[in-house]
Amino acid sequence: MGDRDKANPELIPDLGFIDEKPEAFGTGYLNIPADYRLMVENILDLSHTDYLHPDTLGGVITGAKTIVTEDEDSVSIQWKSESQDLPPTLLAPYQAIYPNNDPVGDLNAIVRWYPPSILAQDTGFGPPGTVEDPPIKGLMTHIFTPESEGTTHYFYSVVDDFIAADPSMKEVIIGGLGAVFATEDSPMLAGQYERMNGRDFWDMKPVLLSLDRAPAKVRRRIDELVKAEAVSA
């Protein structure tokens, strides 16, 4: 989809962090039967992890404090969660680094959207009291490229301190994320897309919750970009 002649390399965001620790870097790919904008919104709303992934990634976000910021080039949402019981998938690698700690930690995650559908996710974990600058970092990219009206290429990558501490974690983390995305996110997104049945998002008069501030801003920014491109065509 799209006009190749309009591709402008100057607009590619700086994702240089993915090169900084090659030993801790891994990638994955999925084809998702849904509109790319639903996928962007899913990542911008990390609270979905508590409901959609309760046994793996979830359990630490719903009570988080959120801060939404934006500039000309991006929209960001930050989630700060203190003294949370960490989910099993985080607890094991976390305790491998902090062996004498209890199963409680702080989380500070920032998800930054770049037009049209690129997300950089910086997730920090650490012992209680470190929420402002947690010592363990996981940096992810989520790149959504529309393949057709209702299918999207999903390219994701991870640069993760858990992998840096234990290289065998690469397969666990990349494989685990792929399984969660494929069996939990993908069916939910496909169901959402099918239920919309081709209707315009705003025509459906969605009720927006406070946690929808960032996704709604991004949806409007994408609308504006698509409109501007249509006018200039």
Ligand SMILES: [Fe+2]
């Ligand atoms: Fe998810």
